[in-house]
Amino acid sequence: MGLLVPVSVMAAPPSVGSVSISPDPAYTDTPLTATPSEDWYDEDGDPEGYVWRWQKYSTGISDWEDIADQTDNTLDSLYFIAGDQIKVICTPFDGVESGVDVEATITISNSLPTITGVTIAPDPASTASTLKATPQGWYDADGDLEGYVWRWQKYNTGILDWEDIADETDNTLDSSNFVLNDQIKVICTPFDGTDEGVPVEAVIVISVLDYSGSIDVKPGSDENPINLGSNGVIAVVIYTTDGFDATTVDVSTVKFGPSEAAPVHYAYEDVDEDGDTDLVLHFRTQEAGISAYDTSVTLTGETDSGTAFTGTDTIKIVPSKAKESVQGNEDAPGQNKEPGESATGKAIGKESAPGQNKEPGESATGKGKNK
Known part of the structure; x- marks a missing residue:
């Protein structure tokens, strides 16, 4: 074996x-x-x-x-x-x-940042607004710092497409870039310093005409003094210009001051003697909501065709004890008048209303401001 x-x-x-x-x-x-x-x-x-x-x-x-x-x-x-x-x-x-x-x-790749949206303010926007875009909902999985790339565009009705507004690369856009009824778009792209995420957009229509230069609080006065203790009315003129016909204003839509007072009386007159008919409105002082700290007051409204407009004028708050001496020339249109009284007094825009619509240094007679 x-x-x-x-x-x-x-x-x-x-x-x-x-x-x-x-x-x-x-x-x-x-x-x-x-x-x-x-x-x-x-x-x-x-x-x-x-x-x-x-x-x-x-x-x-x-x-x-x-x-x-x-x-x-x-x-x-x-x-x-x-x-x-x-x-x-x-x-x-x-x-x-x-x-x-x-x-x-x-x-390990860089995570793309994301945002949930972007808004444009103010809304509604006027022809004098500075538009500001605000992004929302930033998220970056890597914890990278928030950053954005901005583009602004305007809709071109001639080519039926959007066009970039040159050199506008931050989150604001001033009013020199648009006119009434323009459509404006902002494109906001999240950027983390390395990569861009998916862009989001917002669009706004410039729907309000800013008419501040042709709205006159207390015509006949340069300082536009307001006596908050007055039980009378404040006169405001909307002038007719080449681009705006004051007679087309829908008076029922007009609001004045912080409390949006409605007019208690109105009349059509050629206040500045330029051959065009202007609109004179009166608002009760106690209904306007003006405070002792206000230095300007705003009027808003719409035309008969639905075009919204806004205008702001400076004011000066004066002590109630000075009511009679500083409220303005009693001969100026509508000054301290109650509803039902003639808005003219000594006729609006006439030489019998000394200093009507004058600038400092101008003669008290003849044509005044907006001329």
């Missing part, structure tokens, strides 16, 4: 072809997952198994460093930021023997 000699059979190491990292591209708000290829092989038929290591490239030492305690096939996003290079090392292991490592690397 022959001699039997025991022979040791060595366990064959397992192998795997490759490993991949997902998602790709990867961002700072998503964990990484490593997946070995589907070609595991073990000659002994041992069950599939792996040993995992994650590393991050250190620019300080120009080499890879292990990420401590990360020994499975996932890596949480708290371990990296945008721009980091991440490596996974996958070692096939059958419980006894380790095979040859396979590796994969990925660079």
Whole structure:
């Protein structure tokens, strides 16, 4: 009988072809997952198994460093930021023997910033408004600082398309860039210093005519004194000009002062003696809502065709004890008149109303301001 000699059979190491990292591209708000290829092989038929290591490239030492305690096939996003290079090392292991490592690397991409919207103010906007765009809902997964790229456009009815307004690259747009009924668009693109996100837009129509230069509070006075203790009325003239016909104003829409007082009386007269008919309105002082701190007052309204307009004039608040001496010339149109009284007194715009619509240094007779 022959001699039997025991022979040791060595366990064959397992192998795997490759490993991949997902998602790709990867961002700072998503964990990484490593997946070995589907070609595991073990000659002994041992069950599939792996040993995992994650590393991050250190620019300080120009080499890879292990990420401590990360020994499975996932890596949480708290371990990296945008721009980091991440490596996974996958070692096939059958419980006894380790095979040859396979590796994969990925660079963490910059997350694009997002916003939820943008608004334009004021709304409604007038021909004298400075438009201001305000973005809303900034979000950047990387925590990058908020930033924006701005474009303003105006709709060109000639070509039926939007055109950029040249050199307007911040979040404001002054009134020199538009006229009544223009359509204005702002395009706001979130920018984190590296990449731009998806732009959002807002559109506004310039729907209000600013008519401040041709609305005159207390005609006949340069300072436009207002006595808050007066129980009388305040006269306001809307002048007719080449671009605006005061006779087309829908008086029922006119409001005056912070409390939006309605007129208690109105009349049509050529106040500035230019051959055009102007509109004279009277508002009760106590209904206007003017305060002791106000230095201007605003009138709003619409024309018969629905065009909205607004106008502001300066005022000077005077003590009630000076009512009779500073409220204005009693001969000026409508000064301290009650509803039902003639608005003319000594006729509006006539030479019998000395100083009517005059600028300092002008003669008290002849044609006055707006001439």
